[in-house]
Amino acid sequence: MPGVQLVLRSSRVVTPEGTRAATVSVADGRITEVGPYDAPVPPGARLVDTGDDAVLPGLVDTHVHVNDPGRSEWEGFASATRAAAAGGITTLIDMPLNSLPPTTTTAHLRTKQETARPQAHIDTGFWGGAIPGNVGELRPLHEAGVFGFKCFLSPSGVEEFPQLGPRELESALTEIAGFGGLLIVHAEDPQRLAAAPQKGGPAYADFLASRPRAAENDAIDRLIALARRLEARVHVLHLSSADALPAIAGARREGVALTVETCPHFLTLAAEEVPDGATEFKCCPPIRERANQDALWRGLADGTVDCVVSDHSPCTADLKDGDFGTAWGGISSLQLGLPAVWSEARRRGHTLDDVVRWMSFGPARLAGLEGRKGAVAPGHDADFAVLAPEETFTVDPARLHHRNPVTAYAGRTLHGVVRATWLRGQPIAEGGRPLRQAGRLIERTGASA
Numbered sequence: 001m002p003g004v005q006l007v008l009r010s011s012r013v014v015t016p017e018g019t020r021a022a023t024v025s026v027a028d029g030r031i032t033e034v035g036p037y038d039a040p041v042p043p044g045a046r047l048v049d050t051g052d053d054a055v056l057p058g059l060v061d062t063h064v065h066v067n068d069p070g071r072s073e074w075e076g077f078a079s080a081t082r083a084a085a086a087g088g089i090t091t092l093i094d095m096p097l098n099s100l101p102p103t104t105t106t107a108h109l110r111t112k113q114e115t116a117r118p119q120a121h122i123d124t125g126f127w128g129g130a131i132p133g134n135v136g137e138l139r140p141l142h143e144a145g146v147f148g149f150k151c152f153l154s155p156s157g158v159e160e161f162p163q164l165g166p167r168e169l170e171s172a173l174t175e176i177a178g179f180g181g182l183l184i185v186h187a188e189d190p191q192r193l194a195a196a197p198q199k200g201g202p203a204y205a206d207f208l209a210s211r212p213r214a215a216e217n218d219a220i221d222r223l224i225a226l227a228r229r230l231e232a233r234v235h236v237l238h239l240s241s242a243d244a245l246p247a248i249a250g251a252r253r254e255g256v257a258l259t260v261e262t263c264p265h266f267l268t269l270a271a272e273e274v275p276d277g278a279t280e281f282k283c284c285p286p287i288r289e290r291a292n293q294d295a296l297w298r299g300l301a302d303g304t305v306d307c308v309v310s311d312h313s314p315c316t317a318d319l320k321d322g323d324f325g326t327a328w329g330g331i332s333s334l335q336l337g338l339p340a341v342w343s344e345a346r347r348r349g350h351t352l353d354d355v356v357r358w359m360s361f362g363p364a365r366l367a368g369l370e371g372r373k374g375a376v377a378p379g380h381d382a383d384f385a386v387l388a389p390e391e392t393f394t395v396d397p398a399r400l401h402h403r404n405p406v407t408a409y410a411g412r413t414l415h416g417v418v419r420a421t422w423l424r425g426q427p428i429a430e431g432g433r434p435l436r437q438a439g440r441l442i443e444r445t446g447a448s449a
């Protein structure tokens with residue numbers, strides 16, 4: 001057993017068994033022991049005492065659009081992973097679209113990996129993409145280490161990543177189920193969207209009417225039926241419509257392998273407060289009404305919703321043009337997800353243990369990374385976010401590290417200051433400033449390549 005090199009001590013260590021005063025011992029980048037608060041520090045080991053600042057497992061964000069290569073003026077691996085490190089995230093999984101090429105073949109995956117490798121400040125992995133005509137690429141991508149496959153049922157917003165029609169969806173899911181893979185779905189029904197009024201313009205109410213809850217609800221019903229029939233694993237991305245929660249909960253009770261995520265913006269921002277023309281709030285599906293938000297929180301509290309991930313999907317500032325019909329849809333929150341969610345969670349009586357379950361352990365499990373990431377427990381990577389939970393700050397876009405400092409959270413006062421972030425036993429950010437580039441490329445557990 002390697003000698004302990006680092007001991008983290010805190011009055012609040014968030015472990016799978018609850019939050020307690022403890023010391024966390026680290027050797028060769030892994031946690032070896034979570035011991036008593038006053039455990040002796042082995043000779044030669046460095047002691048870092050965080051006082052009352054909480055020690056959380058580093059966050060795992062399984063929904064990030066890095067856009068690199070190809071649209072790196074929107075975002076890139078260096079800027080995205082610096083922002084993530086500053087925000088307490090230690091692992092991200094990149095979405096297969098908005099980069100050029102998209103991650104739809106193994107050759108494209110290699111291009112993405114070569115682009116990310118020299119830039120990664122945190123551990124970085126990849127989702128593959130399922131598009132019309134690439135069924136034959138899915139198994140090779142799975143074997144090459146992607147964590148699963150993303151598809152759309154309605155237009156994605158970029159022409160190189162078309163949606164799957166009903167027959168294509170069934171053949172992709174049949175193939176994926178055949179090797180025990182996971183399909184992750186942007187679930188909005190194209191007919192429902194086509195039937196909704198598409199007025200465009202600066203009024204948020206018009207935009208909301210153009211992406212009705214029924215589009216999500218119908219798409220999710222269809223996915224549940226298909227997952228049940230094909231005995232396949234399906235994950236619903238960025239759930240916004242709380243109306244779908246009863247169907248999701250029912251399917252899970254009967255044993256359908258269905259999981260679901262929601263996002264910080266659906267939990268903390270409400271349609272009623274979006275100013276007209278404020279297209280930094282545009283995303284698809286959209287931010288809905290306050291009553292819907294309350295219901296999403298109930299879905300988190302009762303365990304129907306598995307995880308909370310950013311869906312960080314930035315663009316250049318000029319593409320947020322004030323017209324909800326034409327502006328790029330996507331909210332940038334990589335650096336702010338933890339304080340945004342924690343601020344609202346504490347107000348609603350939730351604990352840091354809950355937030356860690358939703359933003360660290362839950363996404364790690366979704367990606368099959370449990371046992372490696374997402375918990376302060378022996379055998380896990382020594383990835384930590386050190387958080388001052390009671391401290392507040394006001395969001396200043398100039399202090400964000402993602403490439404285009406546009407954010408729907410500008411000017412908000414949030415609870416929870418990320419003091420430091422550690423990756424495999426090394427500090428990678430301190431006081432909101434990224435320190436070093438220590439990220440590695442990661443692959444699905446059990447990948448052969």
Ligand SMILES: [Zn+2]
Nearest residue numbers: 063095311313
């Ligand atoms: Zn997305």
